[in-house]
Amino acid sequence: MREPELRQFLVEICHRMYRQGYIAAGDGNVSAKMDDGERVLVTPTGLHKGFIKQEDLVIVDLHGKLLRGTRKPSSEFLMHELAYAERPDVGAVVHSHPPITVALALAGVSLAQCILSETCLVLGAILVAPYSTPTTDEVPRVLKPYMRQTNAMVMDRHGAITLGRNLDEAYNRLEAMEHAAKITHAARVLGPVAPLPPHEVDKLQLLAKQLGIPRAPDPCTLCNACPNGTGGPIANPGDDAIVDVVVRRLRGEA
Ligand SMILES: [Zn+2]
Numbered sequence: 135m136r137e138p139e140l141r142q143f144l145v146e147i148c149h150r151m152y153r154q155g156y157i158a159a160g161d162g163n164v165s166a167k168m169d170d171g172e173r174v175l176v177t178p179t180g181l182h183k184g185f186i187k188q189e190d191l192v193i194v195d196l197h198g199k200l201l202r203g204t205r206k207p208s209s210e211f212l213m214h215e216l217a218y219a220e221r222p223d224v225g226a227v228v229h230s231h232p233p234i235t236v237a238l239a240l241a242g243v244s245l246a247q248c249i250l251s252e253t254c255l256v257l258g259a260i261l262v263a264p265y266s267t268p269t270t271d272e273v274p275r276v277l278k279p280y281m282r283q284t285n286a287m288v289m290d291r292h293g294a295i296t297l298g299r300n301l302d303e304a305y306n307r308l309e310a311m312e313h314a315a316k317i318t319h320a321a322r323v324l325g326p327v328a329p330l331p332p333h334e335v336d337k338l339q340l341l342a343k344q345l346g347i348p349r350a351p352d353p354c355t356l357c358n359a360c361p362n363g364t365g366g367p368i369a370n371p372g373d374d375a376i377v378d379v380v381v382r383r384l385r386g387e388a
Pocket residue numbers: 161162210229230231268292293
């Protein structure tokens with residue numbers, strides 16, 4: 135995406151985040167790699183992202199050094215720097231404070247368990263990282279082990295980070311995560327919620343692989359949610375055939 139379109143889209147993503155209630159006041163920050171892969175367009179510190187304008191955005195290098203713009207880059211750029219360093223596949227980072235996702239983490243309810251089939255299929259595991267003091271180098275230190283294992287993580291007592299190959303993908307993952315959190319919350323108010331059985335989780339992981347739905351590069355070992363982790367072996371004989379049928383149908387071949 136060329137710079138003018140990227141500016142326009144990044145601002146639109148910030149406005150969407152505010153409209154959807156994922157940020158309030160000066161919360162959140164968004165960045166996207168520019169075409170050369172060495173510069174990053176990012177929101178400035180302090181401003182209300184719900185009303186941000188294209189000229190407020192700044193351009194920094196991959197370490198957060200200001201290259202262009204009149205404002206100071208986000209004070210939370212350290213997490214963006216970490217994401218780009220750990221994940222060459224990542225082109226955009228969205229940091230927000232989605233209330234239900236954060237509330238579930240506060241109450242000790244994990245979103246890592248596969249409860250909803252589509253969340254499991256399109257998002258994979260949502261991991262919760264321990265608390266770290268915002269804007270300090272504690273943040274990248276605490277988040278580092280999680281970065282290669284998930285595209286959607288919760289920072290305890292703070293917010294969430296979603297990663298994507300582009301802005302669209304990173305934002306959609308935030309929306310998918312908060313939507314899953316809302317459903318999980320509503321269900322838990324009504325009664326206990328059981329996760330999908332492991333062999334069904336395996337089928338979804340295999341289906342994601344066959345459909346080419348992108349996953350974090352490393353298998354997830356930090357979720358503590360399922361016995362097999364992601365992409366584990368198929369538990370039931372015959373599941374392979376079922377997945378083949380589903381994949382063919384989705385591709386319009388059957
Ligand atoms: Zn924050």
